[in-house]
Amino acid sequence: MLETIAYWLIGIGLVFDVFGCIGLVRLPDVYNRAQAATKCVTLGTCLILAGVFFVALSGGSGSMAVKAALCGAFVLLTSPVAAHAVCRGAYLSGVHLWEGSVEDAFADRAREIQNEQATEGPVENEEA
Amino acid sequence: MTSFAQVAFGVLIFSSLLCLYRIGRGPTAPDRTVAIDILGTLVVGFCCIMAVMTGREFYINIGIAWALISFVGTLALAKYLEGRTYDA
Numbered sequence: 663m664l665e666t667i668a669y670w671l672i673g674i675g676l677v678f679d680v681f682g683c684i685g686l687v688r689l690p691d692v693y694n695r696a697q698a699a700t701k702c703v704t705l706g707t708c709l710i711l712a713g714v715f716f717v718a719l720s721g722g723s724g725s726m727a728v729k730a731a732l733c734g735a736f737v738l739l740t741s742p743v744a745a746h747a748v749c750r751g752a753y754l755s756g757v758h759l760w761e762g763s764v765e766d767a768f769a770d771r772a773r774e775i776q777n778e779q780a781t782e783g784p785v786e787n788e789e790a
Numbered sequence: 791m792t793s794f795a796q797v798a799f800g801v802l803i804f805s806s807l808l809c810l811y812r813i814g815r816g817p818t819a820p821d822r823t824v825a826i827d828i829l830g831t832l833v834v835g836f837c838c839i840m841a842v843m844t845g846r847e848f849y850i851n852i853g854i855a856w857a858l859i860s861f862v863g864t865l866a867l868a869k870y871l872e873g874r875t876y877d878a
Binding site for chain 2: 683692703704730733736745750751755757
């Protein structure tokens with residue numbers, strides 16, 4: 663019973679992974695791609711890890727179950743943070759939104775950040 | 791069980807190829823960074839299915855280490871992107 667649930671979880675996770683990667687290829691700009699791919703692939707990988715957790719639990723391998731749970735919690739915490747940082751870096755480095763986008767909530771804050779950087783003096787990476 | 795794992799590996803390899811397409815195609819540096827991050831997360835899932843299939847526990851250790859290093863590397867790339875101008 664537990665093993666059946668585990669294989670279903672792994673299967674659903676794989677479906678989420680594939681749809682996330684299709685979103686990564688099909689969507690028009692970096693922000694859309696990042697949100698589609700990050701959400702789907704994070705959930706998919708966490709479901710796979712949950713399935714591995716239940717397989718290990720039904721197989722009586724306690725340490726493997728603990729490691730799978732740990733790895734799942736870690737992926738769930740770090741993957742959105744990394745995607746957020748990359749999108750912020752992309753916006754500040756001047757990548758434009760897709761022309762069909764309807765709202766740009768970060769525009770004011772980005773201008774403030776760029777003004778702060780401009781008043782702080784020359785950027786150290788100027789020559790590169 | 792073996793055929794289930796084969797299907798799972800096939801699906802994950804297909805997803806990884808889609809990621810590799812985005813890494814190769816671009817068109818901007820953040821696109822590639824996002825795709826590299828996603829590829830790292832897929833590899834973690836790959837390692838865990840490998841651990842279940844072979845029954846060897848150390849594959850999950852590889853997955854944990856890969857998740858850690860992938861996170862730190864992506865943050866470093868994001869910081870690098872913030873300090874530079876657009877490099878299409």
